[in-house]
Amino acid sequence: MVVMAFEVFPSGRLILQIVKMKMFSVAHKTVFVVDHCPYMAESSRQQVECDVLTKSRAQGVIPLAPVSKSLWTCAVECSMEYARILYDVYPTDKLINYIVSDSEFHILNTWRQENQSTHELMSALAAVGPPNPREDPECCSILHGLVSAVESLCKITELQHERRTSLMDTAERVANRGRIICLTNAKSDTHVRMLEDCIQETILEQNKLAAGSDRLMAIQKCDLVLIHIHPQGEEPLVSDRIKKEISPLLTSEVHSVRAGRHLATKLNILVQQHYDLASTTITNIPMKEEQHANTSANYDVELLHHKDAHMEFFKSGDLHMAGSSTRENGLKETVTLKWCTPRTNSIELHYCTGAYRISPTDVNSRPSSCLTNFLLNGRSVLLEQPRKSGSKVISHMLSSHGGEIFLHVLNSNRSTLEDPPSISEGCGGRVTDYRITDFGEFMRENRLTPVSEASHNPSGKLPAERAKAQLERYTRYWPMIISQTTIFNMQAVVPLANLIVKETLTEEDVLTCQKTVYNLVDMERKNDPLPISTVGSRGKGPKRDEQYRIMWNELETLVKTHAGATDKHQRVLDCIIACRSKPPEEEERKKRGRKREDREDRAEKNGSKEPEDKSWQESERLKGLVEKEEPESEVIKDSPDSPEPLNKKPRLMIEEVQPPERAKGPVSLLTMWTNRITTANSRKHQEFNGRVSSVNNKFELYQQLKDENGMDVHENGKATR
Structure with missing residues (x-):
């Protein structure tokens, strides 16, 4: 059954939707044609034990000999099991017509509901009796039953008549389909093809007769299932063949099955396939x-x-x-x-x-x-x-x-008869930040409403197609969870998000979208914060420039899904790409901002921010004092009139007093301050005289004794003449 998706259509289209619901499937009619010719009286050669009490049998009692069923008995039993299962599962709308074929055809029941029961069929089969092995085989043929089966499919059932009368002038739109299951013992593959050709010709003839009759219906589709039954131990004369389309009106499949339990299993499988x-x-x-x-x-x-x-x-x-x-x-x-x-x-x-x-x-x-x-x-x-x-x-x-x-x-899950779960619980109680308000707005924007015939444009799309197209555009990119989106949490992006999903854009819409992009650029220049979710992340979340990178990527993803619609959509995408390309000075400014944020993050990690600020201010104050003292200490004199000493140490650069480890890594603030103080103090006193008069880094002691006494003084302090 086809469910109507839209109830309000132009009148002609409304009827067309109803007609589709009245189409009958192939499973509505099934005709069994069972061969009753003399060769069906042959034994199936499957032994059935009648005497099972072998241990308790008295002495001298001859056991009963096993028996075997005929091909006819196997065909009847298996077809009755097929009918029994069908009537158990579908007691009303699936019908069976049973036909026996020998020298003529015998119709055992009709399509009427009171004739649809296994009791009715078994009574009719008992009246027919087993096949006569002494009958002339030349006078018997399965063709009589197959021709009668096609004629039976053209007859109208009660359900079909009800649908035809309810549709009045569109009665010809009620489909007539059916299936023929033939149980026989074919002679060869050529014999099977001859049977198929006969059914095809009969369908064409019956359709011509049904065209001018109110009591018959033409066949739109017929499935032929031919089951070749052969005794056990014999090679089959007919080969299996999967379903094949003989013509637009007829399809055929062939099954070669051994009689007995194999035939019962095959029909059990077929009834499951035919009726789902x-x-x-x-x-x-x-x-x-x-x-x-x-x-x-x-x-x-x-x-x-x-x-x-x-x-x-x-x-x-x-x-x-x-x-x-x-x-x-x-x-x-x-x-x-x-x-x-x-x-x-x-x-x-x-x-x-x-x-x-x-x-x-x-x-x-x-x-x-x-x-x-x-x-x-x-x-x-x-x-x-x-x-x-x-x-x-x-x-x-x-x-x-x-x-x-x-x-x-x-229902093994939560029952709908219970109190429904709160949507805030989320799916499985884990997701809690669904965009509930946005989804309500989404439903209001995509609500279906009845349309009149005058509003339909014959040259354009149907209202249903337009509705599907709009729904597809709105859902190309629509995150369901708040923490998975940034742009849909920003009020500044709302104008662009509402316009970009439209099928066509005007020049005013393009200008509005571009203005929205420029506003985002201005926000980034001002370094305004963004509503970035910190769910699942530690600390404050991503850095400011990373937040804007995420925002621009998501915005570009949204616009790209619609960029191929029109040239105006593409212009909006080009505007976003152009604004994302920043000049070099902007990149330098962003780098400085990143350094400042890193410094703030380190402060928060090491402790409060205020002590670091105070220590930095203190170091800057000390640095200023040192710079003030440096001009006064550049030249040191003993008196205002004394000349500059010759042994005055020249001014040292900062690099000279810094330790060699400076180039290997960062220097602490204490080391920097100590080096600076050492440099300043080295310029405030007269250099040691011995360091100036030394020769090869060695200074002679007791120099005054040598000058007074004319004595040589050695390094060990002893004098010599």
């Missing part, structure tokens, strides 16, 4: 043994139902956690659910998101019979997902209503 069914296996069902009433054993029961019962598994990707296992050569999967102890309180209600009819795969087995009887007596069974660790999750429930058993899908 899925399999669930209930495990650990406790049942008492018949022979030992005091003991119990655990059994498994497989159920078929619509695949939507497993939709939550497919969405969440937990199908493997639910015990999904592959069976029958990997063609189908079954989901394993574990039996929970049933609760006797029938008053308790469970919140269900869906209820689907079920059908046991092996309806005649003892575990299936016990389970269905248990449920039909008014009991309910909870089913849980088998898990290796963690708490159990109850996902489904089996319960009966009105004599029919349903598989209920339980």
Whole structure:
């Protein structure tokens, strides 16, 4: 079923939307054509043991010989299982027409609802009886049944008639599709192609007849499923073939299957494929043994139902956690659910998101019979997902209503019947800063409203297409969390953000956007703070220039998503790119600002900011005092009239008194101050005379004794003549 997305359209388009909802799928009509020719009486060669009490048999009693079913019996049993599953899951809107073909065709039921039951079909098949092996094979053919099947598909069902009468003048828009399942023993691949050609010609002839009749409908689509049945131990004469399109009206697929359990398995798989069914296996069902009433054993029961019962598994990707296992050569999967102890309180209600009819795969087995009887007596069974660790999750429930058993899908998450969670809690209770106010404004700007036929421009887009296009533009870049965006938290960017999402821009809009960009440039020049989120970061967050870099990157990302719309959108992007390219003096100013911020950050890291400011001011004051004293101490004289001493030490540069470690790394403030004081003091006294008169860094002691006595004085202090 197609859901209408928009209810208000021009009248012609409204009817078109309704017609799409009345289209019938291929699964609405299914015609079974079973071959009743003499060769179908051949044995399937699958042995069935009738005497199973071999140990308790009395002596002298001859055991019963095993029997084997005929190809006809295998075809009838498997087709009846197909019909039983279909009627269990779809009791009303999926129909079956059963036809037997030998020397002529035999229609066993009609499309009327009262004829749609396995009891009706089994009674008709009993009247037909098994095929006569002595009948002339030349007079029998499967073609009689196939031609009758095409004619049956052209007949109108009750549901189709209801749709045709409700649509009045558009009755021809009701689709007529169907499927033909043919069970036969074909001779070769050439025989199969001949059958396909015959069906194709019959469809064309019947469509011509239906064009001039009110009681018939032309066939728009027909699927042919031809199943070649051959005894076990024989090589198949027909090869398998996947679905192939013979013509726009006919598709065909061929299956070559051995009779017996292989045929039953094949039809079980086909019924799941044709009607979107899925399999669930209930495990650990406790049942008492018949022979030992005091003991119990655990059994498994497989159920078929619509695949939507497993939709939550497919969405969440937990199908493997639910015990999904592959069976029958990997063609189908079954989901394993574990039996929970049933609760006797029938008053308790469970919140269900869906209820689907079920059908046991092996309806005649003892575990299936016990389970269905248990449920039909008014009991309910909870089913849980088998898990290796963690708490159990109850996902489904089996319960009966009105004599029919349903598989209920339980909501394992928060129930909508409870108080809804506050949006401030966030998803999972972790995200709390959603842009709730902005999202409300977003919904108001993109609200759908009815439009009149006069407002629709035939040469332009439909209102629905325009609405989708606007929604796509508004959501190209729309952060959901406050901490993930900067520009949407700034009032200065609002004019540009509101205009850039428009489909077309005017010259005035372009000027407004450019003015917004220039305002941001002015804010950056003034070094104004930005609303940068500090969630997940330590300290104050990124530096000021890093904040603006983040802002410009996000703004450019927003405009780039719309730059390809028109040339005016591109002009806005070019303006942003031009403003981001700063002159060299601006970069120098930014570097100075970064140094100042680094100094402030170090102050906060080492302690309060005020002590560092005071120490810096004190060092500057001392530096000023030293600079004032330096001019007075450049020349030192003994008296106002004395000349400048010859041994006065020349003025030393700062580099000469600094330690050699200066070039290796930073110097502390104390070292700088000590070096400065040492340099100043070295200029305030007369140099030591010995340091001036020394020869090769050596000074002769007792020089006055040598001058008075004419004696030579050695280094050891002894005099010599």
